[in-house]
Amino acid sequence: MGGAEAVGGRKARSAETEAALKEAAKRVFARSGYLNAKITDITTEAGRAAGSFYSHFTGKEQLLEQLLLDMLAEGDEQVEDPAHSADFTDPAAVRWHVAAYWRFVTANREVILALQQAAMVDERFAERLRLLMEPTLHDIADHLEHIRRAGGRLPGDPLVVATAMAALMSQFAVTWLLGGAPQGRELGEREAVDTLTAFIVHGITGPPPGPPGTA
Amino acid sequence: MGGAEAVGGRKARSAETEAALKEAAKRVFARSGYLNAKITDITTEAGRAAGSFYSHFTGKEQLLEQLLLDMLAEGDEQVEDPAHSADFTDPAAVRWHVAAYWRFVTANREVILALQQAAMVDERFAERLRLLMEPTLHDIADHLEHIRRAGGRLPGDPLVVATAMAALMSQFAVTWLLGGAPQGRELGEREAVDTLTAFIVHGITGPPPGPPGTA
DNA sequence: TGTACATCAGTGAACGCGCGTTCACTGATGTAC
DNA sequence: TGTACATCAGTGAACGCGCGTTCACTGATGTAC
Numbered sequence: 406m407g408g409a410e411a412v413g414g415r416k417a418r419s420a421e422t423e424a425a426l427k428e429a430a431k432r433v434f435a436r437s438g439y440l441n442a443k444i445t446d447i448t449t450e451a452g453r454a455a456g457s458f459y460s461h462f463t464g465k466e467q468l469l470e471q472l473l474l475d476m477l478a479e480g481d482e483q484v485e486d487p488a489h490s491a492d493f494t495d496p497a498a499v500r501w502h503v504a505a506y507w508r509f510v511t512a513n514r515e516v517i518l519a520l521q522q523a524a525m526v527d528e529r530f531a532e533r534l535r536l537l538m539e540p541t542l543h544d545i546a547d548h549l550e551h552i553r554r555a556g557g558r559l560p561g562d563p564l565v566v567a568t569a570m571a572a573l574m575s576q577f578a579v580t581w582l583l584g585g586a587p588q589g590r591e592l593g594e595r596e597a598v599d600t601l602t603a604f605i606v607h608g609i610t611g612p613p614p615g616p617p618g619t620a
Numbered sequence: 621m622g623g624a625e626a627v628g629g630r631k632a633r634s635a636e637t638e639a640a641l642k643e644a645a646k647r648v649f650a651r652s653g654y655l656n657a658k659i660t661d662i663t664t665e666a667g668r669a670a671g672s673f674y675s676h677f678t679g680k681e682q683l684l685e686q687l688l689l690d691m692l693a694e695g696d697e698q699v700e701d702p703a704h705s706a707d708f709t710d711p712a713a714v715r716w717h718v719a720a721y722w723r724f725v726t727a728n729r730e731v732i733l734a735l736q737q738a739a740m741v742d743e744r745f746a747e748r749l750r751l752l753m754e755p756t757l758h759d760i761a762d763h764l765e766h767i768r769r770a771g772g773r774l775p776g777d778p779l780v781v782a783t784a785m786a787a788l789m790s791q792f793a794v795t796w797l798l799g800g801a802p803q804g805r806e807l808g809e810r811e812a813v814d815t816l817t818a819f820i821v822h823g824i825t826g827p828p829p830g831p832p833g834t835a
Numbered sequence: 836t837g838t839a840c841a842t843c844a845g846t847g848a849a850c851g852c853g854c855g856t857t858c859a860c861t862g863a864t865g866t867a868c
Numbered sequence: 869t870g871t872a873c874a875t876c877a878g879t880g881a882a883c884g885c886g887c888g889t890t891c892a893c894t895g896a897t898g899t900a901c
Binding site for chain 2 (some may be wrong): 413438440441520525526531535560561562564565566568569571572573575576577579580586588590593596597599600602603604605607608616
């Protein structure tokens with residue numbers, strides 16, 4: 406070995422810088438937005454020289470790509486708590502999914518916001534996000550189809566209702582977690598999850614009039 | 621007068637060019653997106669020289685600002701059909717609002733998309749959009765408050781539920797009208813309005829269990 | 836263990852591309868007499 | 869109605885700013901003998 410004071414050798418130093426750049430990027434994205442962020446903003450925030458950036462990434466897009474992969478890797482570790490139901494007529498099942506989504510967005514706000522911005526400008530990121538969402542969308546649609554077969558009434562075609570649910574959750578999260586919330590009103594996780602869950606449970610369940618299915 | 625072949629004089633000619641630039645801008649925004657659109661893309665599309673742009677606008681932002689004002693002016697002409705109810709327990713009232721919104725977005729997709737993109741990069745546009753939404757949001761919240769006072773149960777605080785409704789409608793519209801819809805599935809106005817209406821009506825109305833309020 | 840050389844992470848000044856913006860010019864429209 | 873001049877919309881080549889990207893250089897880490 407021989408490293409005088411530095412903890413590790415060259416590899417470790419390189420990894421440190423790469424991590425510093427990624428963390429700096431998240432902070433800069435959160436502050437100025439992905440599209441406004443300059444490469445030198447990121448390197449300055451990380452306390453490195455401009456040229457250093459290109460030893461680790463080919464450009465801003467690839468850096469974001471890496472952040473996306475990191476996010477998904479972490480997400481996969483957490484998700485899939487075995488003990489959760491997929492029966493959306495059970496409010497607890499809906500709540501579980503809503504809460505998981507809310508926590509995911511909270512934990513990854515910078516990256517998610519950056520991805521949305523990138524998708525507005527770069528068709529490749531837009532397509533990427535669409536492909537990421539698709540399985541989830543069909544998964545939800547399947548659950549809804551199940552409700553319908555069990556005699557429940559849906560507000561429309563399962564796939565369309567699934568996009569409505571996704572739209573509701575994602576934009577609601579944008580409003581309260583990413584964008585500027587209306588005039589300083591704050592929203593805790595508890596209230597957010599409660600409201601979304603109730604809205605969705607009633608929204609996808611058939612209309613109240615008619616013989617009430619006693620829960 | 622004396623104009624040889626041109627229909628009008630200088631003012632008319634100027635107005636023509638300005639209109640041509642605005643229309644060209646909408647087409648370019650729809651094709652490449654607001655953020656990717658270059659000034660010369662717009663002038664070329666309009667069949668004018670690059671310098672011409674600055675006789676009419678100070679920059680891309682001000683052009684978008686004009687398109688926004690045009691959109692709002694047209695919107696004000698149409699909206700406020702006197703014969704519509706504000707009682708959201710009446711599905712017909714909800715449907716009326718949803719349909720109006722859907723038609724508005726359909727008619728103004730390019731500008732709305734451009735505004736969303738601009739808001740991602742320019743805080744002034746973001747603030748502008750927030751201020752545009754606020755009255756509508758409080759209006760909806762008031763209607764919901766009314767339901768609550770009449771004994772109905774809401775999924776949460778009226779203002780929060782109002783943002784949920786707005787989130788649902790706007791992102792659903794983005795999904796099906798502006799962004800790429802999932803794998804080629806098409807959605808007609810009828811189906812869109814039906815699904816949204818049903819989802820919202822059930823979503824904001826209290827839970828089925830308990831004494832059913834006979835509609 | 837010690838010396839000489841190779842490799843590599845990081846540096847930061849400089850380069851150059853893309854594009855917004857300007858401006859001297861043109862030809863047509865409007866005004867004065 | 870006719871002539872001389874003023875104004876203005878539009879032109880497009882050229883300028884220059886901002887920023888991404890490069891590259892010769894430095895000093896430290898690793899390797900050979």
